[in-house]
Amino acid sequence: MLRDITLGQYFPGNSVFHRTDPRMKIVLTALYIAAVFLADSWWSYLVMVMGAVLIILFSRIPLRIVISGFKAVMLIIVFTAILNIFWTSGDNEPLWSFWKIRIYTEGLEHAGKMVLRLACLLMGTNVLVSYTTSPIALTDGIERLFAPLKLIKLPVHEFAMMMTIALRFIPTLIEETDKIMNAQKARGADFTEGNLVRRVKALIPILIPLFVSAFMRAGELATAMECRCYNGGEGRTRMTVLKTRFTDWLMLIIFIAYGVGIVLIRN
Amino acid sequence: MTKIELKGVSYLYGGKTPFEKKALNNINACIEAGSITGLIGHTGSGKSTLVQLLNGLLRPMEGQVLLDGRDIWEKRARMRDLRFKVGLVFQYPEYQLFEETVEKDIAFGPKNMGLSDEEIRHRVADAAKFCGLDQRLLKKSPFELSGGQKRRVAIAGVMAMTPEVLILDEPAAGLDPQGRSDIFGGICEYRRKTGATVIIVSHSMEDIARYCDRVLVMSKGQVWAEGSCDEIFNRADELEAIGLDIPQIARFVRMLKAEGVDLGDNLYTVGEVYRALIPYFKGGDGGAS
Structure with missing residues (x-):
């Protein structure tokens, strides 16, 4: 059950997005997010959705994977839609009213746009970053992209390392949780019955062993890193040196055009 | 008498994804009541999947798991009762300890059974005795103990439910010889006192030969052979071919x-x-x- 969470998981492949420089991908993602938030008329929404569809198609990630990542945040999207439907008032007569509840056409429109926007935002960024970039490449890209901030004494390398480690251990912790849950179930623990207080209490036998092993693992990792003479980013060389290629710049131009296109057909 | 029977059991991991893998394929086997059965097999042969099917943590995709002749999935609501009857000790069980004291941790299972305080005290004391944990240890925090002691506490936590079937997945993995014989001694003692059926998953052929009456050999998700230690270990060359040893x-x-x-x-x-x-x-x- 816990294994089904695919949000933030790398899906190996060899598409145009897989090969794009991770630094460029971060820039592209920023552009994409800006474009998605700038869209407002239905026409610009159409361009936005087309962009998202093209990204998914070109990444060659199976649609099933993209949708399963989407399911994880379905609740938030549905909640947003409901809020928008009921809490937007319009100038015309309400479409439907009952007691204090009134639904206006504007509400439905807002809700529809919001759902589209969130869906595009999520699927697009997931495909651009999570699915097509390995965690190592991603943090490498982040570190390089933000390297200038070292000048103002920001520990860029340390942050990147922390991110790499955190990403690396998510699947491990999920697996661990699964194991501990099964072990406690075998001792008759029940996570699905009883009221809220009982259910929260039922989590204690999972959380304590999980924290204990996470701390132990962190200690062991620190020792292992020190054994290999890790002492921060100072003077550290890299196995893979990132190089931007022609296609990376071409991609940038396409994404800028996409953003500009959306801005031009705004109201 | 047959305690556990597996009829045509199959299990599949990661269904409908590219990572799909058939873990068990048409398993048929019987476990005699009161026996100590050793479950051996190469890494990835499906041993751990099999033991999780026996106490209902996993549901077979095909086939049936019968306990005392009844399908364990017949009544879903009785699943917890089944877990008290079929006690499963996972690999490296010391990572499941969570209570403030050893005593409370061992009492977790019996408490979930809804027993009286008096009965729980009895059970904890008995289980601690089987596992060679003395009175002083019971008041300590489980996190202060050594690895071998933690392991014994975790096993005592399952024994305290007095399951009719006790299943242990690699109970002695990573322990020193003294720790190994302590744990196996405790398991034998438990069986002698309660008449329980025991299933031990192990990679150590020495332990299997010393403690088990029956051996079930798994290979590539199927039962490769079943028999007494003599019958199985006589086939040394064939065992080697499937990555095992004598x-x-x-x-x-x-x-x-x-x-x-x-x-x-x-x-x-x-x-x-x-x-x-x-x-x-x-x-x-x-x-x-």
Whole structure:
């Protein structure tokens, strides 16, 4: 059950997005997010959705994977839609009213746009970053992209390392949780019955062993890193040196055009 | 009498994804009541999946798991009762400890059963005795103990539910020889006192030969063979072909035989071989060179 969470998981492949420089991908993602938030008329929404569809198609990630990542945040999207439907008032007569509840056409429109926007935002960024970039490449890209901030004494390398480690251990912790849950179930623990207080209490036998092993693992990792003479980013060389290629710049131009296109057909 | 029966059981991991993998394929097996069965197999042969099917943590995709002749999935609501009847100790169970004291941790299972405080105290004391945990340890925090002690606390936590079937997945993995024999001693003691059926998953052929009456060999998600230790360990060459082994001492006996010293068959423990060797040293007329 816990294994089904695919949000933030790398899906190996060899598409145009897989090969794009991770630094460029971060820039592209920023552009994409800006474009998605700038869209407002239905026409610009159409361009936005087309962009998202093209990204998914070109990444060659199976649609099933993209949708399963989407399911994880379905609740938030549905909640947003409901809020928008009921809490937007319009100038015309309400479409439907009952007691204090009134639904206006504007509400439905807002809700529809919001759902589209969130869906595009999520699927697009997931495909651009999570699915097509390995965690190592991603943090490498982040570190390089933000390297200038070292000048103002920001520990860029340390942050990147922390991110790499955190990403690396998510699947491990999920697996661990699964194991501990099964072990406690075998001792008759029940996570699905009883009221809220009982259910929260039922989590204690999972959380304590999980924290204990996470701390132990962190200690062991620190020792292992020190054994290999890790002492921060100072003077550290890299196995893979990132190089931007022609296609990376071409991609940038396409994404800028996409953003500009959306801005031009705004109201 | 048959305690557990598996009828055509299959299990699949990661269904409908590219990572799909058939873990178990049409398993048919019987576990005799009151026996100690050793479950052996190469890594990834499906042993751990099989034991999780036995206490209902996993549901077979095909086939049935029968306990005392009844399908364990017949009544879903009774699943917790089943878990109290079929106690499962996972691999490295020391990572499941969470309570403030050892005593409370062992009492977790019995408490979930809804027993009275008096009964829980009895159960905890008995389980601690089986696992060789003395009174002083019970008041300590489980996180202060050594690895071997933690392991015994975790096993006691399952024994305290007094399951009719006790399943242990690699109970002695990573322990020193003393720790190993303590744990297996405790398991044998538990069986002797309660008459429970025991299933032990192990990679150590020595432990299997010493403690088990029956052996179930798994290979590639299927039951490869089932029989007594003698029957199984006689097939040394075939076992090797599926990535398994025979006890070291049995290998020694085979080598001696190849050299012309026949100690006889079915010797799998150091004690047995020792007794068989004595005549060769006494008086020197045993025919050995």
